[in-house]
Amino acid sequence: MPHRPTRRIRRAVLGSGAVVVLAGLNAPAALSFAQDQYHAYKIAQPGYQARYGSWQRVDIPKRYRTNAVHAALLHTGKVLIVAGSGNNQRHFDAGTFDTVLWDPVANTFKKVDTPVDFFCGGHAALPDGRLLVAGGTARYEVLDGEVSRAGGGMRVKNENPDKALFLKKGTVFRSPSGIEYRSLFDVTVPRAAKRGFAVSYYADGGMKPWKSKVTAGEERVFVEAVERGPDSATTDSAQYEIEGLTGTDADNSYGLAEKITTQKQDFQGIRAAYEFDALAEKYIKVDPMKEARWYPTLVGLGDGRVLAVSGLDDVGEIISGDTEIYDRATKKWSKGPFRYFPTYPALFLTKGGRLFYPGANAGYGPADKGRAAGLWDLRKNTFKAVGGLRDLDATETASSLMLPPVQDQKVMILGGGGVGESKVSTARTAIVDLKAKNPVFRAGPDLPQGTRYLNSVIMPDDTVFTTGGSSDYRGRGDSNILRAQTYDPKTGEFIETAAPTIGRNYHSEALLLPDGRVATFGSDSLYGDKANTKLGTFEQRMEVFTPAVLHRAGGDRPVIGAGPGEVERGDTVTYAVTGGGRIATARLMRPSAVTHTTDVEQRSIALEPRRSEGRITVTVPGDSTLVPPGWYMLFVTDTDGISSVAKWVKVG
Incomplete structure (x- = not known):
């Protein structure tokens, strides 16, 4: 009879075989682990750090971890980290809006009451050290194929010159055919403007009695069909009855809409504006903007006022060119010069008061409008184009800055990508000397690879530290770039620095701290794997870079x-x-x-x-x-x- 091994022997044989097989399968993993261990050892050595710098992760208690979408350094030395709803619709629906104040010296954190959804608003420093924060989110986007109710903008008219008209959220507008639409927001329609005038004269030269002309007050609100389905969609212009009004209100008020569709509905902006008091550590409400703005740029002017530009409005359309100026003394807004830009345009205050637009922007707007670089004279409202920039189809999600020192009046643009969800990215950098008689961009050194969402920070020694980004839209395809480098304006070259350990793309920030280090925040990858099969999560870890010279x-x-x-x-x-x-x-x-x-x-x-x-x-x-x-x-x-x-x- 042939020998049969006992069960114990078979287990032993199987076990030893499994060890051999697993050892073979895990060899690459073991090698990778060893390489990672060696790399961690190498970058921790004083000699390495004295040459390349170092990165350190910030220990954040769980309750203070947030989706950092905005970051601002205050004159108290603390950093204001604003999430609002943090690109999370569940937070938006629940009214959960977040702001965290971080003290980099003590490494302490504080939650700040956040009155509205500042997600994707704008901000700029005021002369007294407060931070002006304006705009944000009124409604999240609804993508094609997910729109269940037709929606669009309703222009509400008020022909009563004696009083404004207030309509609560949920007011119903009825079309001539009986289809009903409900407003999604409160709206106040100003009273009509009344003006007297004489139409002719009597033969003896006397003036005929005055007549009056009334110009209706108007405001816009987003409405949605009461009934689901495509039957409520319309592209016909019509006048809508406002349900619930009586007497003179009913006689003098109506809605006008031209297009209510089931197409994609974009994010919608808010008008709200607040000052953040750095000493009291709280938001203080000021007069709202005239226009609702989502993705606006706020830029400080030489007289301490702040200009608000671009953004998506209260019905999700890009603002056609209306700008407004905030006066810190009156806490009110006034009309600014009319000029169209894509959303989040980079606008730099230059010598003499003109604003320079290098073409860098983030987000929304057609590919063939508002992309050219140039100098904008606010007083004359003229725009002088500046040429020489290559890869003009890749200025969206580009980084840009005024090179140090500001007296040199040189602006640099770095990287960028194609419009929208394009896979295009560029390694291009370019520099323009605005003191030249006829400024034109000149090529700078290329980045190591095509890069979108690069963060660039001016350092005390006049170098520019650049870090992170991704080669594809929102880090798609696991394309985050774990590299950093320093640009030296004197040599015109990039110098390699220590690599970050956390990837940063969309919704990321970097800023200089008072101690000379650079803090990095955020990142909002669309997907969480190389195959783009898992949804990404917002990066809540922070990392701080210490330059080599400080080591x-x-x-x-x-x-x-x-x-x-x-x-x-x-x-x-x-x-x-x-x-x-x-x-x-x-x-x-x-x-x-x-x-x-x-x-x-x-x-x-x-x-x-x-x-x-x-x-x-x-x-x-x-x-x-x-x-x-x-x-x-x-x-x-x-x-x-x-x-x-x-x-x-x-x-x-």
């Missing part, structure tokens, strides 16, 4: 001591500084307010230091278009390129 410094950094905390433009002031004789440069750096790769606030102003042992003397430029009023970080950098921790200075 080389050890504890030997310049220190700014006593000196004025408030100055006027044109003032000459003196600060105590350790190692004053070794100080090479002094810079006033405006704190960032960044979202969607767009940061029009950051700028670096050169102050030529007069050095002596123990102190420096500097003169603040007198031009408010170079140094807009507000709070700045004063950095000094020594002859070894090592910067101080910033001193906060208010420029009046």
Whole structure:
């Protein structure tokens, strides 16, 4: 009889065979683990960090983790991280809006009551240190194929010159054929304007009695069919009866709609505006904008006012060109010059007060409109195109900034992609000198690869730190780029730095901290795997980059001591500084307010230091278009390129 192994022996044989097989299968994984361990060891070495810098993850308690869509550095040194509903419709539907205040020095966090959904609004610093936040989300998009009720914009008319008309959310508008539509928001329609005039004269020269002309007040509101299905869709112009009105209100009020469809319904904006008080650490309501705006740019002007540009309006259409200006003294908005831009356009205040648009933008607008770079004169409302930029079809999701120092008046654009969900991305960078008689873009060094959503941060030593991004739309196909590099304007080259460990694409931010490090936040990948079969999740981890030069410094950094905390433009002031004789440069750096790769606030102003042992003397430029009023970080950098921790200075 042939020998048969016992059950115990068979198990042993199977077990040993399994070990051999598994060892073979896991060899690549074991090798990868060993490589990762070696890489972690290598990047932790002092020599490596002194050459390339280092990254450190921030320990965030669970209750403070949020979807960072906006980030702004305040003059208290704290960072305001705004999520609003955080691109999460469940949060929106529940009215759960989030803001977190982070103290980078103590690494402490605080929740801030958030009154409206600031998700995808705009922000800019005010001269007193408050942050103006305006616009945001009134309604989430409904994609093609998911629209169950026809919807569109309803223009509501009020011909009564004696009073405004208030209609609550849910007001019903009835078409001539009896189809009913319900408003999704409250709306207040201003009273009609009444103007008297004479139509002719009597033969003896006397004037005939005055007559009056009434111009109806008008406001727009988004409406949705009461009944589901395509039968409520219409493209015919019609006048709609407003249900529930009586007397003069019914006689003088009606709705007008031209197109109510079951097509995709885009995000819709809000008019709300608030100031965030950095000292009280709370939002303070101010007058709303005239236009609802989602994806707007807010840019500070030389006189301390703030211009709001572009965005999607209250029915989800891109604003045709209406802009408005916020006055910090009156807390009110006034009409600005008419100019069309795609959403989140990058607009930089230049010497003389014109705004430069490098073509960089984020999000919405046709491919053939508002994409050309140029200088916009607000007073004359003229736009002078600036040519020379290649890859004009890839300026969406590009990064851009005013190269340091601002006195050089050079603007750089980096990377970018095609319009919408295009797979196109570019490695192109380009620089324009706005002091030239006829400015034109010149090619800069290429990025390592085509990059969308790159974040770029001006550093105290006049270099530009760039990090993250993805090669495809919203990181599609696992295309996040785990690389960072520093651009040196003096050599015109990129220098490799330590690579981040967290990928950053759409809805990510990076900003300079007062201690000279760079904090990075957010990222909103569309998918969570290379095959694009799993939905992505919002990246809530934070990571901070420490430049190589700070590792080389050890504890030997310049220190700014006593000196004025408030100055006027044109003032000459003196600060105590350790190692004053070794100080090479002094810079006033405006704190960032960044979202969607767009940061029009950051700028670096050169102050030529007069050095002596123990102190420096500097003169603040007198031009408010170079140094807009507000709070700045004063950095000094020594002859070894090592910067101080910033001193906060208010420029009046």
